[in-house]
Amino acid sequence: MNSNIIFRDIEKSDTESLWNMMNQLDYETKFMMYEPGERSKNLSRLQENVNSAVDENNLFFAAVDGSEIIGYISAQMGNVKREQHSAYIVVGIREKYRNQGIGTEFFKKLHEWALEKRIVRLGLTVICTNEAALNLYKKSGFEIEGTKRKSMYIDGEYVDEYYMSKIIR
Numbered sequence: 001m002n003s004n005i006i007f008r009d010i011e012k013s014d015t016e017s018l019w020n021m022m023n024q025l026d027y028e029t030k031f032m033m034y035e036p037g038e039r040s041k042n043l044s045r046l047q048e049n050v051n052s053a054v055d056e057n058n059l060f061f062a063a064v065d066g067s068e069i070i071g072y073i074s075a076q077m078g079n080v081k082r083e084q085h086s087a088y089i090v091v092g093i094r095e096k097y098r099n100q101g102i103g104t105e106f107f108k109k110l111h112e113w114a115l116e117k118r119i120v121r122l123g124l125t126v127i128c129t130n131e132a133a134l135n136l137y138k139k140s141g142f143e144i145e146g147t148k149r150k151s152m153y154i155d156g157e158y159v160d161e162y163y164m165s166k167i168i169r
Contacts, residue, residue, distance in 0.1 A: 107140035
C-alpha cells in the first residue's frame with residue numbers, strides 16, 4: 001500500500017473534497033450508482049450526510065492521499081427500532097488506488113465499528129459482474145443472500161445485483 005495514504009474519519013470540512021472524489025469515481029467505473037456527469041453538485045445535501053455520520057455515530061471513513069480523498073466507506077444504521085441492529089454499506093475507491101489493500105483496511109474498520117455499535121447485520125448490494133468487489137466482500141465475511149434482478153440499466157443493458165450481508169453476532 002502507498003505509504004502516503006492515511007485512514008481517518010470523514011470530517012465536516014471534507015464535503016467538497018468528498019464530492020470531487022465521488023464525481024471522479026462516476027467517470028472511472030460503471031459499478032457505482034451514477035452515470036458520468038449525472039451527480040448534481042448539491043454540497044448542502046452531502047454536507048447533511050457528512051454531518052449525520054459525524055453527529056449520529058454512523059461510519060464515514062476515508063482514505064486520503066495528501067489532501068485528496070481517494071476512497072471512502074460509509075455505514076448507515078437503521079433509523080427505526082426494528083432496523084437499528086443493522087447498517088447499509090457503500091464503498092468507493094478511485095481506480096488508480098485499487099488493489100492496494102485499501103478495501104481490506106476499510107472492511108477491518110467497518111467490522112470494529114460494527115462491534116462497537118453492537119450492529120448485528122451489515123448489508124450491501126453489488127453488481128454481479130464486479131468480481132473485485134465480490135472477492136473483497138467475501139474475504140471480509142459477506143455472503144450472497146439473493147439477486148436483485150435487472151436492478152440497474154448500464155450501457156443499454158439491464159444488470160443484476162447481489163444482495164450481500166455479514167452477520168456479526
